[in-house]
Amino acid sequence: MSGKRQVNESPEAVGKWGWRYHHIGVPTDVPRPGECYLGRYKMYVSGYGDSPFGIEWMRFEEDSPVSELIQKVPHIAFEVDDLEEALKGKEVLGEVVSPSEGVTAVMIVDNGAPVELLEFDCKK
Numbered sequence: 001m002s003g004k005r006q007v008n009e010s011p012e013a014v015g016k017w018g019w020r021y022h023h024i025g026v027p028t029d030v031p032r033p034g035e036c037y038l039g040r041y042k043m044y045v046s047g048y049g050d051s052p053f054g055i056e057w058m059r060f061e062e063d064s065p066v067s068e069l070i071q072k073v074p075h076i077a078f079e080v081d082d083l084e085e086a087l088k089g090k091e092v093l094g095e096v097v098s099p100s101e102g103v104t105a106v107m108i109v110d111n112g113a114p115v116e117l118l119e120f121d122c123k124k
Helices: 068-072
Strands: 022-027 035-038 043-048 055-060 075-080 092-099 105-112 113-120
Touching: 022 068, 022 113, 055 092
Parallel strands: 022 055, 075 113
Antiparallel strands: 022 075, 035 043, 043 055, 092 105, 105 113
């Protein structure tokens, strides 16, 4: 796409690159029912499994090692087929991690907002 996107056009990430919406992560400081604690990141997550829209709530401990940008600004996550290819020319925030078996993830920054990219290994 060149120039400005029209209101009826998909974002380039979807329309041109083929990325697929996975979830939106929303920071909160309010404990929520069904929270799961992720000790490695000193944070709690909830809601994803119950939300038909993929809304994931994230609550962080004061000393969480997670980037302040992610702790303060909601992020959108996309599933990609080739993470290495998807990262070309992007501003990477942090390092590529494997939060669970068969999943590789990394955050990038676009126009000051965090975007999560996920690659799933379907063989596992």
